[in-house]
Amino acid sequence: MFMNRSRVIGGLLAASATGVLLVPLAGPAQAAEVELAARMVHTARFPHAHGSAEYDAENGHREFEVHLAGLPGRLHGRLVTVRVHGTFVGRMRVSASGRAHMDRLTRVRMQAGNVVRVRAPSGRLVSYGTLHRDFD
DSSP: OHHHHHHHHHHHHHHHHHHHOOOOOOOOOOOOOEEEEEEEEEOOOOOOOEEEEEEEEEEEEEEEEEEEEOOOOOTTOOEEEETHHHTTEEEEHHHOOEEEEEEEEEOOOTTTTOEEEETTTTOOOOEEEEEEEOOO
8 A cells, every 4th residue: 555655656746747737727718808890981872971880799798889970961860770790789869960879788799790781761771881800
């Protein structure tokens, strides 16, 4: 029995000397932070529309924000629809000053290359932009 104990101890010492026991154990996987942004551009029907969109995701918390300005008087007080890669994300009301803003938590997962589209109640495209990595 004493002989077995000394062999085990000797084996552990030899393993530690070669670095086998110094291998760090992997911890739980960390969710990668995702930051995406899009410059929202105008269309022929809405030539002054412009703005931005931002998506932030970290540890299961996903936030999406869209700002638009330069929207025409015919849209004031109306709801415009926001979709990302064809998936409905929400609606935002156009103010009397021609601005619209939406900032919300979302279940929609977004990735670089997804297109953000904002449409008028008639279905016409108001503004669009492609999400890309935010390199600030």
